[in-house]
Amino acid sequence: xxxxxxxxxxRKDLAARVLDRTGVDVARCYQCGxxxxxxxxxxxxxxxxxxxxxxxxxxxxGPEYADxxxxxxxxxxxxxxxxxxxxxxMELDIPAVMDALRHESLRQKKVNPRARSILAFHRAFLDSVxxxxxxxxxxxxxxxxxxxxxxxxDLLQAPWxxxxxxxxxxPERVRDRRALKRIFAGTRQAGEERP
Amino acid sequence: MKTGFYPGCSMKGSAREYxxxxxxxxxxxGRELPEVPDWNCCGATAAHNLDRDLALALPARILAxxxxxxxxxxxxxxxxxxxxxxxxxxxxxxDEELRRRISALVAADYRGSARVLNIIEWLEAVPDLEAxxxxxxxxxxxxxxxxxxxxPAGIVKFxxxxxxxxxxRLMRRLGAEPIDWAFKTECxxxxxxxxxxxxxxxxxxRILEDAVSRGAEAVIVACPMCHLNLDMRRPNxxxxxxxxxxxxxxxxxxxxxxxxxxxxxxxxxxxHKVSPSALLxxxxxxxxxxxxxASGDSPAGAGSPAGERRP
Numbered sequence: 001x002x003x004x005x006x007x008x009x010x011r012k013d014l015a016a017r018v019l020d021r022t023g024v025d026v027a028r029c030y031q032c033g034x035x036x037x038x039x040x041x042x043x044x045x046x047x048x049x050x051x052x053x054x055x056x057x058x059x060x061x062g063p064e065y066a067d068x069x070x071x072x073x074x075x076x077x078x079x080x081x082x083x084x085x086x087x088x089x090m091e092l093d094i095p096a097v098m099d100a101l102r103h104e105s106l107r108q109k110k111v112n113p114r115a116r117s118i119l120a121f122h123r124a125f126l127d128s129v130x131x132x133x134x135x136x137x138x139x140x141x142x143x144x145x146x147x148x149x150x151x152x153x154d155l156l157q158a159p160w161x162x163x164x165x166x167x168x169x170x171p172e173r174v175r176d177r178r179a180l181k182r183i184f185a186g187t188r189q190a191g192e193e194r195p
Numbered sequence: 196m197k198t199g200f201y202p203g204c205s206m207k208g209s210a211r212e213y214x215x216x217x218x219x220x221x222x223x224x225g226r227e228l229p230e231v232p233d234w235n236c237c238g239a240t241a242a243h244n245l246d247r248d249l250a251l252a253l254p255a256r257i258l259a260x261x262x263x264x265x266x267x268x269x270x271x272x273x274x275x276x277x278x279x280x281x282x283x284x285x286x287x288x289x290d291e292e293l294r295r296r297i298s299a300l301v302a303a304d305y306r307g308s309a310r311v312l313n314i315i316e317w318l319e320a321v322p323d324l325e326a327x328x329x330x331x332x333x334x335x336x337x338x339x340x341x342x343x344x345x346x347p348a349g350i351v352k353f354x355x356x357x358x359x360x361x362x363x364r365l366m367r368r369l370g371a372e373p374i375d376w377a378f379k380t381e382c383x384x385x386x387x388x389x390x391x392x393x394x395x396x397x398x399x400x401r402i403l404e405d406a407v408s409r410g411a412e413a414v415i416v417a418c419p420m421c422h423l424n425l426d427m428r429r430p431n432x433x434x435x436x437x438x439x440x441x442x443x444x445x446x447x448x449x450x451x452x453x454x455x456x457x458x459x460x461x462x463x464x465x466x467h468k469v470s471p472s473a474l475l476x477x478x479x480x481x482x483x484x485x486x487x488x489a490s491g492d493s494p495a496g497a498g499s500p501a502g503e504r505r506p
Contacts, residue, residue, distance in 0.1 A: 081382035082346035121390035125241035135204035
C-alpha cells in the first residue's frame with residue numbers, strides 16, 4: 001500500500017480509507033444534491049447523503065469532519081435502497097460508502113446512540129444466523145427485545161402470525177455447522193458484542 | 196438446463212405463501228425447482244451493514260453449493276436475497292483476489308457459473324402463459340417492484356431502475372390492467388420493519404396512498420419484505436396515516452396462480468393480514484386488456500376504489 005497523502009504520510013484520512021475499501025472517490029462529488037433529493041429518509045437524517053459526502057471531502061482538514069460523519073445518525077438510517085447511486089451524475093456508489101462508514105463507525109465505537117434499535121436488530125439477526133445458519137424469526141425477535149429493551153412491541157403480532165402459520169416455534173438448521181462456524185470465525189464478527 | 200431454487204429464510208416463515216404459490220405454479224407448469232442443498236441465510240441487510248466479508252461469504256456459500264449441483268441458474272424469488280446474491284457474484288467475478296479469499300472462507304472454489312434469476316425473469320420465460328390463463332386476473336393493479344429487484348442497475352442488469360416495465364407486461368399477460376403511478380420503486384422501509392416501525396409506516400403509507408388514489412385494486416409485489424411492510428404492518432400504516440386502506444397486497448406468483456385457476460388455499464391467500472377476498476369477486480376490468488393501458492388517473496372502475504377516507 002503506497003501512501004498518497006504527501007502532507008501526512010502517517011495516517012490516511014477517512015476519505016482515502018473509503019476509497020481503498022470501496023473504490024469510490026468522494027472528491028468527485030460536486031454537491032448537486034440529487035442523492036439527498038431522492039433519499040426517502042433524508043428528512044429524518046442529521047446530514048442528508050450529499051452532506052455526508054461533503055464531510056468526507058473535508059476529512060483532510062481536521063478530524064472533526066470525519067467524526068461528524070462517523071457519529072451521524074445518517075449512516076444507520078440509510079436503507080440501501082440504491083436510489084442515490086441510481087441518480088448520481090458522477091455514478092458514485094454512495095450505498096457502498098455508507099456501508100464502509102458503518103463498519104468504521106462500529107470499529108471506532110462511534111455509533112450514534114439514536115441508532116441503538118437499528119443496530120440491535122442487525123445484531124440479533126446475525127446471532128440467529130450464526131447459531132442456526134438461517135434466520136429463526138421467533139428467536140431473533142426475542143434476542144432483539146433483550147438487546148433493545150423494547151419488550152412490549154408487537155406482542156399481539158406473534159399470536160396472529162402463529163395462527164396463520166407464519167411463525168415457527170423451532171428453528172430450521174443448516175446441516176454443515178462447521179462451514180458456518182468457519183465463516184463467522186473468519187470474518188470480523190461485528191455483530192458479536194452487546195450494544 | 197438445471198434451475199435451482201433458493202427460498203431464503205422469509206419464504207420458510209413469514210412469507211411462506213410466496214413459496215407455496217410459486218411451487219403451486221411450478222407444479223402446474225411441470226417445472227421442477229430443486230432447492231439449493233443445505234442453503235444458509237444470505238445475510239440480508241444486517242450482514243452488509245456490519246461486515247463486508249460476512250456479507251460476501253454467506254451468499255458465496257449458497258452459490259458455490261448451487262454450482263456443485265450443476266445448477267446453471269438459481270431462482271431467487273425474494274428481492275432482497277436476489278440483491279445479495281447478485282452483488283456477491285458481481286463483486287467476486289470482478290476481483291480475483293477477493294474471489295480467492297472468500298472461496299477460502301467458504302471452503303469451495305467459487306467460479307460464478309450459476310446465474311442468479313429473479314422471479315419475473317423466471318415467469319416471463321414461460322412461453323405459453325397466456326394459454327394457461329383460465330380466469331383472467333382482470334383488475335387494476337399497482338405493480339410495486341421495490342428497490343432491490345432493479346437496483347443497482349449496473350449489477351442486476353434487469354429492467355429500468357426507475358420506471359421498470361417487466362412486471363406490468365407480465366400482469367397484462369394475465370389480463371390485468373397495470374396503472375401508471377409514482378411509487379413503483381420507492382422504498383417501503385425494508386429491514387426497519389421491527390427496529391423503526393414508525394418509518395416503515397410512513398414510507399409504506401405513501402406507497403399505498405398513491406396506489407389507492409390512482410384506482411388500483413391490488414398491489415402486486417415480488418419481495419417478502421415489501422409484503423410484510425405493506426400487508427402485516429397495515430395497522431401501523433393506518434394509525435400513522437389516520438385513514439383506512441383496504442387494498443390487498445399479493446405476491447406476483449399468487450396473481451399468476453389465480454389466473455391459472457389454482458385454489459386460493461394452494462396459493463396461501465388465507466395467510467394475509469389484509470383479506471384479498473375482493474380479488475375473488477367478479478372482475479371490474481374487461482379481460483384481455485392487451486395493448487393500450489388506460490391512463491392511471493381515471494377513476495376506479497365500478498365506483499368502488501379499494502381504499503376510502505375515514506370520515
